[in-house]
Amino acid sequence: MRRKLAAGNWKMNGTPAELAQLNALITAHPTPNVDVLICPPSTLVAQAADIFAAFPLAIGGQDCHTAKSGAHTGDISADMLAAAGATYVLTGHSERRTDHGETDAVIASKSTAAYDANLTAIICIGETLDEREGGTTLDVLDAQLAGSIPDTATAANTVVAYEPVWAIGTGKVPTLDQIAEVHAHIRARLTARFTDGDGFRILYGGSVKGSNAADIFAVVDVDGALVGGASLTAADFSPIITALENA
Numbered sequence: 001m002r003r004k005l006a007a008g009n010w011k012m013n014g015t016p017a018e019l020a021q022l023n024a025l026i027t028a029h030p031t032p033n034v035d036v037l038i039c040p041p042s043t044l045v046a047q048a049a050d051i052f053a054a055f056p057l058a059i060g061g062q063d064c065h066t067a068k069s070g071a072h073t074g075d076i077s078a079d080m081l082a083a084a085g086a087t088y089v090l091t092g093h094s095e096r097r098t099d100h101g102e103t104d105a106v107i108a109s110k111s112t113a114a115y116d117a118n119l120t121a122i123i124c125i126g127e128t129l130d131e132r133e134g135g136t137t138l139d140v141l142d143a144q145l146a147g148s149i150p151d152t153a154t155a156a157n158t159v160v161a162y163e164p165v166w167a168i169g170t171g172k173v174p175t176l177d178q179i180a181e182v183h184a185h186i187r188a189r190l191t192a193r194f195t196d197g198d199g200f201r202i203l204y205g206g207s208v209k210g211s212n213a214a215d216i217f218a219v220v221d222v223d224g225a226l227v228g229g230a231s232l233t234a235a236d237f238s239p240i241i242t243a244l245e246n247a
């Protein structure tokens, strides 16, 4: 049985003042029957992990370097995130792939760095609109799955997040049939490659809101969501957690 996961990615948003949102979230969900994760900007990871250590709220990083330490100005290592209290890290988010030219090989290396630091890697994949319209979605995802997920991945150390690039921050959401097709495809690839492939959690991400969450969570093999904009306030994120708890 896979435990569901509601993950919020704050991206480049948030100062210490916004951490107060998390108090309201915990008040609304004091004993959630799903995992709840917030990935704030790296400046807030230690503070958030410290404040909420005793509560059912995990804290994660949004990216990590492939190396443990060294001369990499502006970067942060998986070991640093773990030492700050993070238990998860996103790798291969499409904004990292686009803004920083991250390749599948780099993402696999970052995911390995996460495992070495005892972090769970949420490895993100997804097709662009051109790829969707060109009919190559499943081929693109196959290449990303094969290249981004290390051979040492397990259901315990890895979550896969399917985020169609064209659905991120746009308000556009794939049809439920499109989500079902992709999640079934990812599941098949995971079970073919890993002995515990049926245990990997697969998240959907891209314009998830309180208003569409229940329908998305009813799709087979959707084990939760990676939420951007709607994770920034407790008022928006709480209904998504509730929908996942009721799924």
Ligand SMILES: O=C[C@H](O)COP(=O)(O)O
Pocket: 009, 093, 163, 167, 168, 169, 170, 205, 206, 207, 208, 226, 227, 228, 229, 230
């Ligand atoms: O990491 C989160 C995703 O990029 C989704 O962002 P969004 O919910 O704002 O569309």
